[in-house]
Amino acid sequence: xxxxxxxxxxxxxxxxxxxxxxxxxxxxxxxxxxxxxxxxxxxxxxxxxxxxxxxxxxxxxxxxxxxxxxxxxxxxxxxxxxxxxxxxxxxxxxxxxxxxxxxxxxxxxxxxxxxxxxxxxxxxxxxxxxxxxxxxxxxxxxxxxxxxxxxxxxxxxxxxxxxxxxxxxxxxxxxxxxxxxxxxxxxxxxxxxxxxxxxxxxxxxxxxxxxxxxxxxxxxxxxxxxxxxxxxxxxxxxxxxxxxxxxxxxxxxxxxxxxxxxxxxxxxxxxxxxxxxxxxxxxxxxxxxxxxxxxxxxxxxxxxxxxxxxxxxxxxxxxxxxxxxxxxxxxxxxxxxxxxxxxxxxxxxxxxxxxxxxxxxxxxxxxxxxxxxxxxxxxxxxxxxxxxxxxxxxxxxxxxxxxxxxxxxxxxxxxxxxxxxxxxxxxxxxxxxxxxxxxxxxxxxxxxxxxxxxxxxxxxxxxxxxxxxxxxxxxxxxx
Amino acid sequence: xxxxxxxxxxxxxxxxxxxxxxxxxxxxxxxxxxxxxxxxxxxxxxxxxxxxxxxxxxxxxxxxxxxxxxxxxxxxxxxxxxxxxxxxxxxxxxxxxxxxxxxxxxxxxxxxxxxxxxxxxxxxxxxxxxxxxxxxxxxxxxxxxxxxxxxxxxxxxxxxxxxxxxxxxxxxxxxxxxxxxxxxxxxxxxxxxxxxxxxxxxxxxxxxxxxxxxxxxxxxxxxxxxxxxxxxxxxxxxxxxxxxxxxxxxxxxxxxxxxxxxxxxxxxxxxxxxxxxxxxxxxxxxxxxxxxxxxxxxxxxxxxxxxxxxxxxxxxxxxxxxxxxxxxxxxxxxxxxxxxxxxxxxxxxxxxxxxxxxxxxxxxxxxxxxxxxxxxxxxxxxxxxxxxxxxxxxxxxxxxxxxxxxxxxxxxxxxxxxxxxxxxxxxxxxxxxxxxxxxxxxxxxxxxxxxxxxxxxxxxxxxxxxxxxxxxxxxxxxxxxxxxxxxxxxxxxxxxxxxxxxxxxxxxxxxxxxxx
Numbered sequence: 001x002x003x004x005x006x007x008x009x010x011x012x013x014x015x016x017x018x019x020x021x022x023x024x025x026x027x028x029x030x031x032x033x034x035x036x037x038x039x040x041x042x043x044x045x046x047x048x049x050x051x052x053x054x055x056x057x058x059x060x061x062x063x064x065x066x067x068x069x070x071x072x073x074x075x076x077x078x079x080x081x082x083x084x085x086x087x088x089x090x091x092x093x094x095x096x097x098x099x100x101x102x103x104x105x106x107x108x109x110x111x112x113x114x115x116x117x118x119x120x121x122x123x124x125x126x127x128x129x130x131x132x133x134x135x136x137x138x139x140x141x142x143x144x145x146x147x148x149x150x151x152x153x154x155x156x157x158x159x160x161x162x163x164x165x166x167x168x169x170x171x172x173x174x175x176x177x178x179x180x181x182x183x184x185x186x187x188x189x190x191x192x193x194x195x196x197x198x199x200x201x202x203x204x205x206x207x208x209x210x211x212x213x214x215x216x217x218x219x220x221x222x223x224x225x226x227x228x229x230x231x232x233x234x235x236x237x238x239x240x241x242x243x244x245x246x247x248x249x250x251x252x253x254x255x256x257x258x259x260x261x262x263x264x265x266x267x268x269x270x271x272x273x274x275x276x277x278x279x280x281x282x283x284x285x286x287x288x289x290x291x292x293x294x295x296x297x298x299x300x301x302x303x304x305x306x307x308x309x310x311x312x313x314x315x316x317x318x319x320x321x322x323x324x325x326x327x328x329x330x331x332x333x334x335x336x337x338x339x340x341x342x343x344x345x346x347x348x349x350x351x352x353x354x355x356x357x358x359x360x361x362x363x364x365x366x367x368x369x370x371x372x373x374x375x376x377x378x379x380x381x382x383x384x385x386x387x388x389x390x391x392x393x394x395x396x397x398x399x400x401x402x403x404x405x406x407x408x409x410x411x412x413x414x415x416x417x418x419x420x421x422x423x424x425x426x427x428x429x430x431x432x433x434x435x436x437x438x439x440x441x442x443x444x445x446x447x448x449x450x451x452x453x454x455x456x457x458x459x460x461x462x463x464x465x466x467x468x469x470x471x472x473x474x475x476x477x478x479x
Numbered sequence: 480x481x482x483x484x485x486x487x488x489x490x491x492x493x494x495x496x497x498x499x500x501x502x503x504x505x506x507x508x509x510x511x512x513x514x515x516x517x518x519x520x521x522x523x524x525x526x527x528x529x530x531x532x533x534x535x536x537x538x539x540x541x542x543x544x545x546x547x548x549x550x551x552x553x554x555x556x557x558x559x560x561x562x563x564x565x566x567x568x569x570x571x572x573x574x575x576x577x578x579x580x581x582x583x584x585x586x587x588x589x590x591x592x593x594x595x596x597x598x599x600x601x602x603x604x605x606x607x608x609x610x611x612x613x614x615x616x617x618x619x620x621x622x623x624x625x626x627x628x629x630x631x632x633x634x635x636x637x638x639x640x641x642x643x644x645x646x647x648x649x650x651x652x653x654x655x656x657x658x659x660x661x662x663x664x665x666x667x668x669x670x671x672x673x674x675x676x677x678x679x680x681x682x683x684x685x686x687x688x689x690x691x692x693x694x695x696x697x698x699x700x701x702x703x704x705x706x707x708x709x710x711x712x713x714x715x716x717x718x719x720x721x722x723x724x725x726x727x728x729x730x731x732x733x734x735x736x737x738x739x740x741x742x743x744x745x746x747x748x749x750x751x752x753x754x755x756x757x758x759x760x761x762x763x764x765x766x767x768x769x770x771x772x773x774x775x776x777x778x779x780x781x782x783x784x785x786x787x788x789x790x791x792x793x794x795x796x797x798x799x800x801x802x803x804x805x806x807x808x809x810x811x812x813x814x815x816x817x818x819x820x821x822x823x824x825x826x827x828x829x830x831x832x833x834x835x836x837x838x839x840x841x842x843x844x845x846x847x848x849x850x851x852x853x854x855x856x857x858x859x860x861x862x863x864x865x866x867x868x869x870x871x872x873x874x875x876x877x878x879x880x881x882x883x884x885x886x887x888x889x890x891x892x893x894x895x896x897x898x899x900x901x902x903x904x905x906x907x908x909x910x911x912x913x914x915x916x917x918x919x920x921x922x923x924x925x926x927x928x929x930x931x932x933x934x935x936x937x938x939x940x941x942x943x944x945x946x947x948x949x950x951x952x953x954x955x956x957x958x959x960x961x962x963x964x965x966x967x968x969x970x971x972x973x974x975x976x977x978x979x980x981x982x983x984x985x986x987x988x989x990x991x992x993x994x995x
Contacts, residue, residue, distance in 0.1 A: 363590065382626060383619040392615075392659075396554070399663045400670075407663070411656035418652055422629075422645060430633045430641050465551045472553075 007061040007068035010047050010076050011116045017043025018109035025102020033101040037091050040105040044084045051076050064186060065123035074325060074474035075119035075252040082245040082332050083112045085449045089340035090237035092443035097235065099144045111137035115249035124173045124183040127253055135162050138246055142234040154233025161226035169213030175206025185261040192262065207262060217250035218306045221279040231299035240339025243302040244332045251309060251328060255321065259313060260478050273314050278409055281307030285416040295342060295353040297420055301379065304417060305331055311406050312394050319397035325471035326393055330386035330460050337453025338375040341368050344446050355427045362429035369428045371450045378457045380421040381414045386460035486546040487531050488560045488610050492603050494524040499599040502592060510591045517595040521577040521602065528574040535567055540963030542612065555676035559613040564964030565745055565815060566609045568957060572822045573735050577602050580727040582939045583830055586837045587635060587725060594635055597627035605735050609742065614662045614678040625651055636723040643723035650716040654703030661699035684750045684971065697755035700748040707740030710800055711770030714793045721789035726833025733792050733829060734822035741799045741818055753972040760804045768894045771797035771901035779908040784842045787912055788828045794901055795821045801898055802883035805890040806972060811965045812958060813882025820875040824867040827943045831861050834936055838929050844912060849921030854931045858917045860940055865913050867947045869906040875950035
């Protein structure tokens with residue numbers, strides 16, 4: 001067997017960048033550390049170029065435990081985009097909150113490496129490796145704002161909950177290995193030919209544990225309890241990164257492992273997943289309604305969005321898959337953008353993330369407020385913005401596959417979400433007071449990040465055809 | 480039409496957007512320049528729509544000036560616009576009223592740039608909804624209108640503006656989201672039955688779904704449109720939105736936005752689901768007549784002039800709904816004509832209320848009285864518009880209501896008689912209001928200092944009043960262009976009588992009237 005290293009290229013590229021950033025951090029003076037962000041961005045851009053060049057390849061490394069296909073590349077690009085925008089948005093944030101810059105950027109990059117591996121993994125152990133690389137980096141990122149006790153508390157909670165989820169996943173993997181004699185997904189799915197009712201109990205149990213682990217990671221009800229506290233406590237750019245990239249990585253693995261390779265399970269156990277989708281949407285939206293803090297509201301709304309994505313999982317491969325991929329792209333832009341705006345409001349003497357802090361923003365910071373309105377309207381699903389097209393394709397796939405009831409529950413949920421998303425707009429344009437002009441971060445890079453997110457949100461809303469085609473091609477590159 | 484060249488209708492849609500983009504570039508201090516820019520582009524859109532009227536062939540009932548560009552090919556979504564006799568005059572009404580609404584916004588001083596920006600975007604949204612023939616495209620425009628209106632009410636409105644704006648958005652969204660599901664479901668069924676995935680309205684109209692499916696889909700569409708119209712009992716958002724909205728917002732809301740509801744019935748709900756529409760007709764007629772009487776009775780009790788006009792809208796749009804759902808030429812034609820009439824007369828009423836509000840900062844009827852002496856021009860115009868609103872012969876309102884009642888009487892005499900009492904009630908509440916505001920002694924000292932309308936205000940009202948009179952004495956140019964399209968629509972509705980349960984109760988009378 002030849003050792004084919006090409007599939008490792010994207011992950012290696014980011015990994016090397018992370019190491020360079022970490023090492024340089026030791027030698028740079030305090031005022032020179034701004035350079036690190038740019039090195040990190042450069043590495044991400046290079047990796048982005050590589051993924052584009054590799055587009056269309058169908059390859060595997062190490063006995064097909066790590067695959068290089070459009071599916072992996074598609075998700076890699078989501079991770080790269082999210083990481084890049086997060087770094088741009090946090091350049092001033094980390095400086096002002098005295099977070100160690102070198103470590104911060106290096107950890108973002110390490111987390112990205114883990115995610116890339118997760119999306120490409122075709123072996124449960126390799127998947128687990130990627131998951132842990134990502135998770136450990138994100139645990140630390142959550143607690144990096146050492147001056148804030150909320151941040152430390154969030155990191156602790158996240159770590160405990162994450163360890164719990166990891167336990168489920170590992171037990172699941174162990175049981176599946178016990179039943180099928182392999183951790184390689186190709187071999188496992190080859191051993192799964194009989195209908196699910198014939199499975200030994202421990203195999204079904206293993207798959208169920210895997211499902212629970214995934215549900216933890218994406219924050220699906222009833223495994224969502226960690227999300228609000230962790231999202232609220234983490235430094236704001238990190239929250240954006242978590243709610244986009246970590247979720248996307250978990251969905252990537254969920255799609256490849258559970259939906260695609262263990263698909264018999266998916267169709268037989270459609271009931272629990274159906275319930276989970278409805279519960280996740282509804283609980284997320286109902287709880288988001290009553291939050292006084294915008295950050296916490298966004299945390300709950302991210303639960304709701306996981307619910308919409310679960311609809312795509314229920315719908316299943318042919319129709320649900322591409323719409324899930326597309327939705328994650330649209331979600332990435334609007335969510336990273338929204339958290340970037342939120343990050344620009346945060347004050348040193350305390351968090352500025354309540355609705356009342358947004359009051360009057362529309363006329364104090366017209367650009368940020370207009371961008372935030374776009375993100376909110378997009379998250380609520382107003383056309384012609386990305387969030388609408390994303391939802392449209394998910395609901396369309398649901399109706400096409402005969403799940404009209406799910407689509408109806410989905411649209412009623414987006415009606416609920418309109419209430420709390422518009423509250424932000426109300427505060428920005430229709431109320432007075434709020435944060436004084438001087439307590440904004442004047443960061444040009446953050447503005448660039450926001451502008452890019454606005455561009456993505458509008459572009460995907462009006463001209464989604466190409467991105468849709470990519471998500472289709474990517475999804476059907478799963479073999 | 481080549482894919483890259485903008486057609487007539489696309490250009491019409493583009494003009495306000497271009498204006499809005501230019502507005503963003505003008506520095507904030509130059510409020511005069513903002514006004515000029517907005518006024519220029521809305522007037523340009525009006526002139527362009529006259530060009531469209533000129534190119535429109537009034538003898539044909541089919542869609543004209545159709546433009547078709549693939550948008551999301553794989554999903555069967557197209558950019559597809561076109562115009563026929565039904566939408567033609569609604570488009571013209573929109574472009575006609577927009578410059579007037581901009582002129583009427585003279586008293587808006589605060590954040591004028593954003594205000595005009597939203598007005599222009601709103602215009603594109605409304606025009607787009609009137610000309611879209613692809614259901615997906617229609618839905619996009621339908622929702623696009625919502626956001627500017629939300630801001631117009633929420634930022635520039637009265638004291639309870641935030642509540643009213645949110646209520647407006649939530650009510651509309653509640654209906655339209657279910658319509659979205661119905662749109663997708665319909666396209667999906669079309670794809671399953673014919674192997675063609677499309678959102679093209681004309682192709683979808685040829686799909687004959689079983690009755691029970693049609694009913695559900697019709698209900699989803701009808702709910703969305705009924706909230707917009709608003710049909711009783713979905714009207715409760717309307718008074719709040721109207722009272723809180725700024726003058727121009729009320730004008731647009733009453734004159735154009737509400738018409739999108741009734742237009743939605745004629746353009747989408749009825750042709751797509753004829754069997755279900757026929758079956759639902761008795762219920763809708765009943766609701767329409769209840770709305771006529773209820774709206775009139777509630778309007779009578781209002782102390783606030785703006786609220787009175789708002790409730791009168793509920794009543795008048797009940798007439799439109801009645802006309803549309805009797806499914807004969809007179810009824811539908813009258814309904815469409817009445818949409819234009821209501822747009823003009825209620826628009827003018829809101830303008831007049833806005834003008835008196837700018838002077839006195841109150842809209843309470845009891846604060847006025849005896850204005851005739853002080854404000855003769857204002858009073859005269861108000862009298863004329865009041866007569867138009869109550870349907871005095873010689874003015875536009877009479878033609879529409881007469882046609883509707885004529886059409887309705889052939890189908891359902893009982894309900895028609897009830898609806899006719901609504902006309903009497905409307906005369907009562909409008910004239911009673913007029914008497915209390917205009918006649919009587921000029922008792923309130925504050926009213927003694929009021930100035931009559933200035934030249935700008937007369938200029939705003941003059942075109943509307945002229946059109947009110949013109950449409951009253953010479954309706955033929957309008958009706959003749961509407962007729963072929965209405966004929967075609969009715970023919971389609973009755974041609975698709977495959978469904979046996981469809982026409983038990985109402986259609987018997989109608990097929991006779993359908994003879995042209």
